[in-house]
Amino acid sequence: MPSFPELDDFIDRLRQTGHRVTMERMHLFREVYNQHGHLDAEALLEALKAKGRKISRATLYRNLELLAELGFVRKHRLGGNRYLYEHVHPGQRHDHIVCGRCGRVAEFVSPAIVAMQREIARAHGFDPEVHTLQIHSQCLDCGDG
Secondary structure, X not given: OOOOHHHHHHHHHHHHOOOOOOHHHHHHHHHHHHOXXXXXXXXXXXXXXXXXXXXXXXXXXXXXXXXXXXXOEEEEEOOOOOEEEEEOOOXXXXXXXXXXXXXXXXXXXXXXXXXXXXXXHHHOOOOOOOOOOEEEEOOHHHOOO
């Protein structure tokens, strides 16, 4: 089973915040960090069950929220009522473009957009900490052409 440098940090944060270190949390953490891209909670549940990991749907959702609260995953609402999760690697930020028809999500990084957001925030008397940008569109595969 792969090891992740963030796992020790996760265990430390659980203990610091008074949460128990459980097998369900460890299995979920490893599964989230083992996969790349945006993860649907139901797909995570199926992946864990396929590996013989017993975890209830309620436990999965509660622990995904805990992972987000502790800063180890980001929760994105990408179109409609669809929430996706992705693991966090410090210093690696990106934005999203989402197809409103098929739901495909693409990630992109734009230093120009980051610089513009900083400029806008400062012009309005803010010190930017975090930004999120989602572009909702229709991908070329779903186009009418």
